[in-house]
Amino acid sequence: MADIRTVGVAGCGTMGAGIAIVAARAGFRTLVYDTRAEALAKARKQSEAFFAKSVERGKLKPEQVSAILANLVGTSKLGDFKACDVVIEAVFEDLKVKHALFAQLDKICPAHTLFASNTSTISITEIAGGSGRDDRFVGMHFCLPAQLMKLVEMSPGLNTSEASFQAAWAFCQALGQHPVKTKDSPGFILNYFLIPFNNDAIRLVEAGVAEPAEIDKAIKDAMGYAMGPFELLDLVGMDTHLLVCEAMHGATHEPRAACPPLVRRMIAAGHLGKKTGRGFHVYKDSKIFGA
Amino acid sequence: MPYSLIDTGKSRSFPAAHALTQGAAAAGDVVVVIGTDVARGLAGIQEREKKTAIVVELGTECLGVHTGESRGTEGSNVLGFARFRLGAAEPTKLVELVRQPNTDAAALAAAKKVFEDAGLTVAVCNDLPGRIVDRLIRPYLNAALRRLDEGLASADDMDTTLKLGLGYPEGPIALLERTGLAAHFDVAQALYEALGDAAYAPARRARVAKLRA
Numbered sequence A: 001m002a003d004i005r006t007v008g009v010a011g012c013g014t015m016g017a018g019i020a021i022v023a024a025r026a027g028f029r030t031l032v033y034d035t036r037a038e039a040l041a042k043a044r045k046q047s048e049a050f051f052a053k054s055v056e057r058g059k060l061k062p063e064q065v066s067a068i069l070a071n072l073v074g075t076s077k078l079g080d081f082k083a084c085d086v087v088i089e090a091v092f093e094d095l096k097v098k099h100a101l102f103a104q105l106d107k108i109c110p111a112h113t114l115f116a117s118n119t120s121t122i123s124i125t126e127i128a129g130g131s132g133r134d135d136r137f138v139g140m141h142f143c144l145p146a147q148l149m150k151l152v153e154m155s156p157g158l159n160t161s162e163a164s165f166q167a168a169w170a171f172c173q174a175l176g177q178h179p180v181k182t183k184d185s186p187g188f189i190l191n192y193f194l195i196p197f198n199n200d201a202i203r204l205v206e207a208g209v210a211e212p213a214e215i216d217k218a219i220k221d222a223m224g225y226a227m228g229p230f231e232l233l234d235l236v237g238m239d240t241h242l243l244v245c246e247a248m249h250g251a252t253h254e255p256r257a258a259c260p261p262l263v264r265r266m267i268a269a270g271h272l273g274k275k276t277g278r279g280f281h282v283y284k285d286s287k288i289f290g291a
Numbered sequence B: 001m002p003y004s005l006i007d008t009g010k011s012r013s014f015p016a017a018h019a020l021t022q023g024a025a026a027a028g029d030v031v032v033v034i035g036t037d038v039a040r041g042l043a044g045i046q047e048r049e050k051k052t053a054i055v056v057e058l059g060t061e062c063l064g065v066h067t068g069e070s071r072g073t074e075g076s077n078v079l080g081f082a083r084f085r086l087g088a089a090e091p092t093k094l095v096e097l098v099r100q101p102n103t104d105a106a107a108l109a110a111a112k113k114v115f116e117d118a119g120l121t122v123a124v125c126n127d128l129p130g131r132i133v134d135r136l137i138r139p140y141l142n143a144a145l146r147r148l149d150e151g152l153a154s155a156d157d158m159d160t161t162l163k164l165g166l167g168y169p170e171g172p173i174a175l176l177e178r179t180g181l182a183a184h185f186d187v188a189q190a191l192y193e194a195l196g197d198a199a200y201a202p203a204r205r206a207r208v209a210k211l212r213a
Helices: A014-025 A037-056 A062-070 A078-083 A095-108 A122-129 A162-174 A192-204 A212-223 A231-238 A237-252 A261-268 B038-043 B104-118 B133-151 B155-166 B171-181 B181-195 B204-212
Strands: A007-010 A027-035 A071-076 A084-091 A116-117 A135-140 A153-156 A178-181 B003-007 B030-034 B053-057 B078-083 B094-100 B122-125
Touching: A007 A014, A007 A078, A007 A135, A014 A027, A014 A037, A014 A062, A014 A071, A014 A084, A027 A078, A027 B003, A037 A062, A037 B171, A062 A071, A071 B003, A078 A095, A084 A095, A095 A116, A095 B038, A095 B104, A116 A122, A116 A162, A122 A135, A135 A162, A153 A162, A153 B155, A162 A178, A178 B155, A192 A231, A192 A237, A192 A261, A192 B104, A192 B133, A192 B155, A212 A231, A212 B094, A212 B122, A231 A237, A237 A261, A237 B094, B003 B053, B030 B038, B030 B104, B038 B053, B053 B104, B133 B155, B133 B171, B133 B181, B133 B204, B155 B171, B181 B204
Parallel strands: A007 A027, A007 A084, A027 A071, A084 A116, A116 A135, A153 A178, B003 B030, B030 B053, B053 B078, B094 B122
Antiparallel strands: A135 A153, B078 B094
C-alpha cells in the first residue's frame, strides 16, 4: 500500500468541510471537491475562521496556519482527484448519488487510491458495490463537528481487503483521530444507540411520563451526561432527526428506530429546535454553537 | 421545612447517613417514609390527611400500589420517590418524585423542598413503571449487551464510541460491569413484566449473570 500524502474530500457541506480541516491540520495536502462554487467559498471562509481561532487559543502558530491553508485547496473539477491517495466521500446520503460519484472517481484515481465513505446510515458494502474497487473501500464515519470530535467509526465492507482496512486505520491515526472498529451495520455504533434512545425519550413525553425539562434533568444527574436527550434533539433539529430515523428504520425495521409521531407534529408547527427558537425547549438565542 | 422520618429498614435510597435522614425532626408537616416496608410505615401515620405531604420510597412498583387508584382521578397528599441508583453503585443526587393526576400542589411543592434542602436534585414524574431514568436506560443497556453478542464491535470499542461520540462519562459495558449485570436483570425484568415491551426483556448476558449470582 503506497504512502498517503494527498487526501481528497468529496462534498464540502458541514461534514466535508470539517473532515478537510482535520486532514489539512494533520499535514496532508487536501483537495476539497464540490460542484457548487458558493459552497467551496463558504467552506474556505469557515476554515480560515476556524484556524484563526486555533491561533487565538494558542493551539497553532500563525506560520503553521499559513502552511495548512496553503495545503487546503478547493476544486470544482473532480479530475483533480487523480493526485489523491485516499478519497473520503461526504456527499448527500443517497446511494445513487454516491455510486455515480465513485464510478467517476474509479476512472480518475490511480489503482492504489483508497476510497472511504463518511455515510452514517447507508451500508458500506452497498456503496462499495458501485465503486469499481470494493476491495479498497472502507467506512470512515466522523462525528459532527469533525474538526473538534476525535471519534471515527471504521467499518470494512464484505469485500474490503485486510490490507486496505489496515492502511485506512493507520491513515485515520495519522489524521490525529481515534478510530474504533465496527461491523458494517445500520447506524454503526453511535447512531445505533443514540437514535432509539432519543426516540424512547420522545415517547416518554408522548406517554406523559414527565416534561422534557424534567427528563433532561434526571438523565444528566443520574447518568452524568453532558446534555439531556431533548437538549441534544433541539440542537440536531427535528427535521434532521426525522431523516435519520427514516434511514435507520428503513434499514432495520426496529420499532425503537421509528420516528415518534410527535416529531412530525413539531415539524408541522415549526418547532424544529434551537434554530427556530423552539423545540422541546424555548430559546431566546437561535445561534448554533460555534457560529 | 420541618419533616419527620419513618425508617422501615434497608432503604435503597438512603443506605447510609445523609443530610436528609439526619435533618429529620421528631414531628413535622411532611413525613418521609423510607425502607422496604413503607406500607407498614404509611399505615402507622396518625391523621394522614392532615399532613402537608407524605413521601414514600418506591422500589420498581407504582405509587398507586400504596394509595389505590380510581378512574384516573387519583391523587392526594401522598407522593412516591426513589433516589436513582444503579445496582451496587452509590445512590446519585437524583430523586425522582412521583405524583398522580390529582396530587395536591402544596404537597408536591413541600416534598420537593425537603429533598432539595437536603442537597438533592428533584425530577418530577407521573406514576408509570420505571419512572424516568430506568424507563429510558434499560432498553439502551439491553441493546448494548445484545450488540456485544452479535459482534457489532468489541466491548472497549463500544464504550469508547459512546464516550468520545456523545461525551458519556462511561460506556454501557463498563457501566454494567461496575454496577452489576444481575442488578440490571432485576430491574429490566420488572419493567418487562410491567410494560410488556420486548426492549425491556433482559439481555442474555444479564440473564447469565443473574443465574450465576
